[in-house]
Amino acid sequence: MTGENISRSERTLGYLLRHAYEQLAERVYGGLAAAGFADIRRAHSSVFRHIAAAGSRVSDLAERAHMTKQSMAYLVESLTALGYLEVVPDPADGRAKLARLTARGEAASRALVDLSRKVEDEFAQLLPDGQMEALRSHLDALTAQLEDEAGEGRSARP
Amino acid sequence: MTGENISRSERTLGYLLRHAYEQLAERVYGGLAAAGFADIRRAHSSVFRHIAAAGSRVSDLAERAHMTKQSMAYLVESLTALGYLEVVPDPADGRAKLARLTARGEAASRALVDLSRKVEDEFAQLLPDGQMEALRSHLDALTAQLEDEAGEGRSARP
DNA sequence: TTTTATAGACAGTCAGTCTGACTATATGTC
DNA sequence: GACATATAGTCAGACTGACTGTCTATAAAA
Numbered sequence: 001m002t003g004e005n006i007s008r009s010e011r012t013l014g015y016l017l018r019h020a021y022e023q024l025a026e027r028v029y030g031g032l033a034a035a036g037f038a039d040i041r042r043a044h045s046s047v048f049r050h051i052a053a054a055g056s057r058v059s060d061l062a063e064r065a066h067m068t069k070q071s072m073a074y075l076v077e078s079l080t081a082l083g084y085l086e087v088v089p090d091p092a093d094g095r096a097k098l099a100r101l102t103a104r105g106e107a108a109s110r111a112l113v114d115l116s117r118k119v120e121d122e123f124a125q126l127l128p129d130g131q132m133e134a135l136r137s138h139l140d141a142l143t144a145q146l147e148d149e150a151g152e153g154r155s156a157r158p
Numbered sequence: 159m160t161g162e163n164i165s166r167s168e169r170t171l172g173y174l175l176r177h178a179y180e181q182l183a184e185r186v187y188g189g190l191a192a193a194g195f196a197d198i199r200r201a202h203s204s205v206f207r208h209i210a211a212a213g214s215r216v217s218d219l220a221e222r223a224h225m226t227k228q229s230m231a232y233l234v235e236s237l238t239a240l241g242y243l244e245v246v247p248d249p250a251d252g253r254a255k256l257a258r259l260t261a262r263g264e265a266a267s268r269a270l271v272d273l274s275r276k277v278e279d280e281f282a283q284l285l286p287d288g289q290m291e292a293l294r295s296h297l298d299a300l301t302a303q304l305e306d307e308a309g310e311g312r313s314a315r316p
Numbered sequence: 317t318t319t320t321a322t323a324g325a326c327a328g329t330c331a332g333t334c335t336g337a338c339t340a341t342a343t344g345t346c
Numbered sequence: 347g348a349c350a351t352a353t354a355g356t357c358a359g360a361c362t363g364a365c366t367g368t369c370t371a372t373a374a375a376a
Contacts (some may be wrong), residue, residue, distance in 0.1 A: 012274040013281070014182050016208070016297040021175035023304045028172065047239035049173070059354060068345060069355070071333050080329095095341040095354045116170040123171070126303035127296065135296035137172040138289050146181045201363055217323060229364055231324070253323045253372045 003075050024119055031115040037108045039082050047099075048109045055100030057090065066114070084108055182277055189273040195266045197240050204258075205233050205243070206267045213258030215248065242266055 025042055032040055046065035050056065062072035076099045079085040084105035090096035101109060124132035190198055194246055204223035208214065220230035234257045237243040242263035248254035259267060282290035 003267055011298065011301070012271075013278045013294060013297075014179060014186065014203075014274060016294070016301050017175050017179035017182065021172060021179060021305070024172050024175065041331075045172075049170075054329070057354070067332095068235060068334065070335085070357090073355070090354090093342075093354080097355075111229065113170075116172060117298060120171045123304075126307075127299055131296050131299065134292060135300065136171060136174070138285065138293035138296070139171075139178060141285055141289065142281060142293065143169070143174050143177050146178070146281075150286075199362075215323075225363095226365065227324070228326095228366080232363080248323095251323080251373075254322075 008138070020123075024123065027119045027122070028112070028115045031119070032111055035111050035115075037111060040079075040084070040108055040112075043075055044079055045085075045112070047072075047079055048105075048112055051085075051099065051101060051109075053100075055088065055098030057096050059096075061099070079105070096150060178281075182281065185277045185280070186270070186273045189276070190266070190269055193269050193273070195269060198242070198266055198270075202233055202237055202242075203270065205230075205237055206263075206270055209243075209257065209259060211258075213246065213256030215254050215256060217254075219257070237263070273294075 007106060029040070029042060032038075033073050046067070047061060050064040058073050060071050061076070062069045065072060067143055076087070080087055080099070084102060085099045086102050087097050087099050090098050119133070120136075127135070187198070187200055190196075193219050204225070205219060208219050208222040216231050216234055217227050219234070220227045223230060234243060234245070238245055238257070241260060244260050245255050245258045248256050278290070278294075285293070
């Protein structure tokens with residue numbers, strides 16, 4: 001009740017970002033479920049986002065997704081059990097394994113990309129012409145700046 | 159058109175939204191910790207965001223935050239144990255209790271709002287002049303549209 | 317008064333993340 | 347070739363933050 005007209009301008013940026021993400025994710029993963037991939041969860045996206053066509057190591061995926069090996073191993077394990085990934089020994093390194101997409105995994109990955117685009121388009125149609133592009137480019141710029149800051153912090157070598 | 163699509167489609171909108179939120183939340187809750195409120199976690203924000211000055215019921219808070227009573231009760235319980243909330247019987251309804259901010263809770267709430275603004279300003283300085291305002295207003299418009307859509311779905315008001 | 321709805325409590329589950337300790341394999345240096 | 351160190355991955359344990367389901371107490375309505 002408190003929040004319909006008044007707080008529109010009082011919403012925190014955090015709320016706006018999170019709420020928009022929440023709505024988007026709901027539609028994307030709802031669509032994915034409707035497309036026959038109901039067992040794919042949001043957390044799995046970091047695997048699909050970073051996995052290489054020839055397969056990737058868990059450590060590699062973990063680093064790219066900025067999470068621990070253990071957490072990534074858990075995600076890979078579940079996607080493997082669900083039939084989206086297969087894990088094979090890395091011929092180049094006896095310690096390593098490669099996780100790579102199965103045919104079903106490829107299909108899911110494609111669906112995920114398509115749905116992301118589709119939902120973004122849906123969102124764009126809620127706004128006046130061109131505003132979604134503007135929103136996206138500003139977000140992109142912000143993200144780039146934030147990544148630069150983080151990068152400098154991590155590897156500032158004089 | 160030709161050149162734009164490359165940088166543009168590299169990242170999904172979902173990634174941009176989530177990443178920006180993640181960075182923002184890290185700074186806000188880091189700042190809160192530095193300000194002496196280290197025991198406040200992100201999930202608690204839904205309590206601070208929605209609680210009324212005179213106190214609110216758990217069910218009420220749950221509804222506004224779109225989560226279950228149980229989840230909200232858990233958050234309220236933890237904030238109570240930490241001294242940010244006190245729970246008193248609702249004089250108007252023998253079944254109900256009211257959770258309301260203690261003095262420390264008020265202080266934390268103020269710090270949270272201040273920090274949100276401060277971090278938003280920090281972010282704004284990473285972008286060319288006026289772009290954060292543009293970003294915010296587009297996000298605001300999108301959020302309003304999404305809420306309207308959801309609102310129509312739930313309670314079609316003529 | 318009896319029935320039904322509401323507020324909250326209690327118990328248990330699950331997903332997703334973390335840390336820390338461990339094994340197996342590679343690699344580089346003497 | 348042997349030892350030290352680094353890397354890939356696993357196992358065990360913990361915690362957060364959400365969920366469902368069931369229960370009691372109370373209020374409101376018929």
